[in-house]
Amino acid sequence: MKPLLFTFRRCPYAIRARMAIKVSGIDVNMHEVDLRAKPAALLECSPKGTVPVIRLADGRVIEESLDIMKWALAINDPEQWLDGPNKLSDKAESLISQNDGAFKEALNKYKYSVRHPEHPTEHYREQAIFFLEALNMRLCHNDYLMGDRLTVADVAIFPFIRQFAHVDKDWFNASQYIHLIRWLDARLSSDIFLAVMQKK
Numbered sequence: 001m002k003p004l005l006f007t008f009r010r011c012p013y014a015i016r017a018r019m020a021i022k023v024s025g026i027d028v029n030m031h032e033v034d035l036r037a038k039p040a041a042l043l044e045c046s047p048k049g050t051v052p053v054i055r056l057a058d059g060r061v062i063e064e065s066l067d068i069m070k071w072a073l074a075i076n077d078p079e080q081w082l083d084g085p086n087k088l089s090d091k092a093e094s095l096i097s098q099n100d101g102a103f104k105e106a107l108n109k110y111k112y113s114v115r116h117p118e119h120p121t122e123h124y125r126e127q128a129i130f131f132l133e134a135l136n137m138r139l140c141h142n143d144y145l146m147g148d149r150l151t152v153a154d155v156a157i158f159p160f161i162r163q164f165a166h167v168d169k170d171w172f173n174a175s176q177y178i179h180l181i182r183w184l185d186a187r188l189s190s191d192i193f194l195a196v197m198q199k200k
Helices: 012-024 040-045 065-075 090-111 121-138 152-167 169-173 178-188 191-196
Strands: 004-007 029-032 053-055
Touching (some): 004 012, 012 191, 065 152
């Protein structure tokens, strides 16, 4: 029995999990979830009902996207996205934590600012800029966030920058973050991203 991945095409957490699975070459069944009508099978695996979730052939369940990435790459990491067997560097872990924490919180308010009318949209965008500046600085001298090669940090973070850019593409593309824009464009045009975003 193949592992079963519950996913949602546009979810940034699910995108990064699918990319790691794709590069690892692991054959999995994928279940595209309607988030408004979550299937019983998903809720049986993970009562919190968020995606991605993967049920392994032995019945084990992995509920966090970064853990799914590590699981897949521990089996096969042909492009050396990890720094060692099932390992991320402390710097990569810290950068991903910033993305998944403070930046994601600001991104949610920016994207759904109509739900947070106490401040204008621009206020929430300003709260997210600290992370854009940090990434842009890293990309001044390198093509990738951790140096001269693509790693889990790039793959884990870029779906969220993609989501941020889509809120106001004109503003993002006209912004001062030219290195970040170049990096995002490269990730969006990559074969692996295009492959995992194909509609089934």
